[in-house]
Amino acid sequence: MPLPSDSVAAARPSPLAGAGPSRFGDRAWGAGISLFGGCILVTAGLILSELGGQSLLAFRKLGVLHFLFGSDWDPVQDKFGAFPFIYGTLVTSAIAILLAVPVSVGLALFLSEMGPKALRRPVAFGIEVLAAIPSVIFGLWGLFILVPWLRSFIEPGLQAVLGFLPFFQGPPIGLGYLAAGLILAIMILPTVASVTIEVLKTVPLPLKEGALALGATRWEAICMTVLPYARPGIVGAALLGLGRALGETMAVTMVIGNAPEVHASLFAPGYSLPAVIANEFAEATGAVHVSALASLGLVLFGITVILNALAQVLIRAVSQGVPRGAA
Amino acid sequence: MKSLRWRKFVDLFWTGASGAGVVLALVPLLSLLWLVVSQGVANLSFSFFTNLPAPVGEPGGGVGNGIVGTLLLVAIASAIALPVGIGAGVFLAEKGDGRAGDVIRFVTEVLSGVPSIVVGIVAYGLVVERMKRFSALAGGLALALLMVPTLARSTEEFVRLVPGALREASLALGVPKWKTSLRVVLRTAAAGIITAVLLAVARAAGETAPLLFTSLNNQYWNLQPDQPTASLTVQIFNYAISPYEDWHHKAWTAALVLLLLVGLLNMLARILSRNRMEGAR
Numbered sequence: 001m002p003l004p005s006d007s008v009a010a011a012r013p014s015p016l017a018g019a020g021p022s023r024f025g026d027r028a029w030g031a032g033i034s035l036f037g038g039c040i041l042v043t044a045g046l047i048l049s050e051l052g053g054q055s056l057l058a059f060r061k062l063g064v065l066h067f068l069f070g071s072d073w074d075p076v077q078d079k080f081g082a083f084p085f086i087y088g089t090l091v092t093s094a095i096a097i098l099l100a101v102p103v104s105v106g107l108a109l110f111l112s113e114m115g116p117k118a119l120r121r122p123v124a125f126g127i128e129v130l131a132a133i134p135s136v137i138f139g140l141w142g143l144f145i146l147v148p149w150l151r152s153f154i155e156p157g158l159q160a161v162l163g164f165l166p167f168f169q170g171p172p173i174g175l176g177y178l179a180a181g182l183i184l185a186i187m188i189l190p191t192v193a194s195v196t197i198e199v200l201k202t203v204p205l206p207l208k209e210g211a212l213a214l215g216a217t218r219w220e221a222i223c224m225t226v227l228p229y230a231r232p233g234i235v236g237a238a239l240l241g242l243g244r245a246l247g248e249t250m251a252v253t254m255v256i257g258n259a260p261e262v263h264a265s266l267f268a269p270g271y272s273l274p275a276v277i278a279n280e281f282a283e284a285t286g287a288v289h290v291s292a293l294a295s296l297g298l299v300l301f302g303i304t305v306i307l308n309a310l311a312q313v314l315i316r317a318v319s320q321g322v323p324r325g326a327a
Numbered sequence: 328m329k330s331l332r333w334r335k336f337v338d339l340f341w342t343g344a345s346g347a348g349v350v351l352a353l354v355p356l357l358s359l360l361w362l363v364v365s366q367g368v369a370n371l372s373f374s375f376f377t378n379l380p381a382p383v384g385e386p387g388g389g390v391g392n393g394i395v396g397t398l399l400l401v402a403i404a405s406a407i408a409l410p411v412g413i414g415a416g417v418f419l420a421e422k423g424d425g426r427a428g429d430v431i432r433f434v435t436e437v438l439s440g441v442p443s444i445v446v447g448i449v450a451y452g453l454v455v456e457r458m459k460r461f462s463a464l465a466g467g468l469a470l471a472l473l474m475v476p477t478l479a480r481s482t483e484e485f486v487r488l489v490p491g492a493l494r495e496a497s498l499a500l501g502v503p504k505w506k507t508s509l510r511v512v513l514r515t516a517a518a519g520i521i522t523a524v525l526l527a528v529a530r531a532a533g534e535t536a537p538l539l540f541t542s543l544n545n546q547y548w549n550l551q552p553d554q555p556t557a558s559l560t561v562q563i564f565n566y567a568i569s570p571y572e573d574w575h576h577k578a579w580t581a582a583l584v585l586l587l588l589v590g591l592l593n594m595l596a597r598i599l600s601r602n603r604m605e606g607a608r
Contacts, residue, residue, distance in 0.1 A: 132529065
């Protein structure tokens with residue numbers, strides 16, 4: 001088709017265009033935003049080098065293994081064994097994951113597959129609100145509501161029924177591993193639930209429809225098609241939640257009891273990595289003390305980075321094939 | 328094969344079980360909101376917003392300096408984090424399809440999971456140790472480090488939502504790429520980016536852990552970035568773990584104030600993003 005005669009007029013540059021090809025502007029813009037992109041890498045490098053630099057002294061003075069597995073923490077006598085904190089962090093996070101993942105998966109299934117549609121919006125809103133509440137407020141609620149409730153109802157109840165297990169022995173004082181684990185479970189629930197919902201959305205519809213068409217009930221269809229397909233993504237969601245639980249500070253600091261001890265009983269007071277940093281960093285006196293706390297931060301950083309990277313890989317594996325932005 | 332009735336029962340059972348998940352998730356939320364409101368409202372008065380904290384036993388007193396301190400910290404954090412976070416997000420959306428983009432995107436996602444207390448240690452090393460003094464600047468830097476990854480991720484998402492046709496139309500008119508990015512693409516994504524900024528600010532305002540040993544606390548008013556500064560969240564923490572009944576009440580009231588602040592920011596973000604979606608429809 002021949003061009004219309006006024007094509008020359010149509011090709012006149014718009015008033016927004018500069019005079020001539022604007023190579024310089026494009027290059028400057030490209031360089032500018034690349035610089036900001038590079039800032040991300042610089043930030044990561046800065047975090048790593050700062051933490052590494054600050055922890056060097058403790059690792060050199062105390063020895064890595066002795067530091068990580070020693071269980072004697074007494075800054076006044078320059079004794080730094082991090083094991084009670086590592087243990088407390090692992091135990092409370094394990095409780096949180098064990099409680100939060102089933103509840104989150106149930107909630108996600110209810111919202112995306114099973115529940116009435118009318119409930120979806122209000123429940124999704126509730127989850128968003130839960131995610132937006134600052135952790136110090138969770139701590140406040142934990143300290144004055146959850147802990148007394150555990151002390152007078154839940155812990156005596158558990159002891160009466162399951163008291164023969166080592167996990168449920170000792171005086172029920174409320175403050176301790178169980179309280180910290182419970183509050184962590186509540187706090188990571190929005191993360192796990194919302195990622196699980198996103199993952200469930202990526203399950204191809206024909207899979208489920210096929211199962212339903214063959215006569216499966218809704219639950220059977222979910223069991224046979226949705227859950228197997230989404231499993232890596234749900235594991236990824238759980239890992240993201242675990243990463244958040246390991247690093248959560250304020251709420252745990254307020255309810256775990258802050259005793260650098262190792263107990264099998266979940267009723268006993270303990271301590272966690274973030275909690276000890278929060279409590280002692282500002283008042284740390286000796287250089288070794290500061291450095292020891294910083295290296296606890298480095299340990300925490302390392303664990304969460306590995307977990308997050310793993311979670312990203314798993315979640316991406318599920319949503320592969322789904323175009324970016326649609327997921 | 329099991330009878331149909333049994334299978335239907337199993338189906339019903341699991342529907343109920345997943346419904347129980349919803350209840351278990353929402354009960355703590357409702358309990359928390361109700362308690363913060365009901366416990367906090369008792370002490371709420373105008374002077375609570377304007378006065379300095381009072382010593383134990385003395386009536387009155389407020390968290391005025393904490394509110395101002397939180398605003399100061401968030402302002403410092405925003406000044407650092409907004410350009411970097413939004414810029415990095417634009418980079419990921421515009422030039423992030425190559426290898427470098429993938430690496431930076433991955434690092435951004437991993438960084439957004441770094442615990443806030445760890446970021447506090449970094450800010451301590453970078454600012455407090457060099458200045459030999461706790462300061463609002465250190466606290467603001469810590470909050471900024473937390474805001475950058477979230478901002479970058481959500482900015483990328485919103486910029487990518489801009490229809491390609493808009494960009495192409497502008498380029499076809501002979502508008503240079505940079506001007507197209509700035510005045511067509513970014514302007515279209517602006518409402519979304521502002522939403523992301525509001526959410527990031529709300530999150531930063533609620534942070535406590537990295538402030539404990541960067542901005543520390545202050546009994547008095549402070550607007551100087553090189554001085555220790557009070558903040559609403561640290562004040563709540565100190566009140567809550569104190570042994571005084573009187574201070575516990577104040578912790579609840581301060582928590583209500585914080586919740587109102589964070590809620591307001593979230594609501595604004597919600598209204599903005601709803602308008603945007605309705606405009607697009």
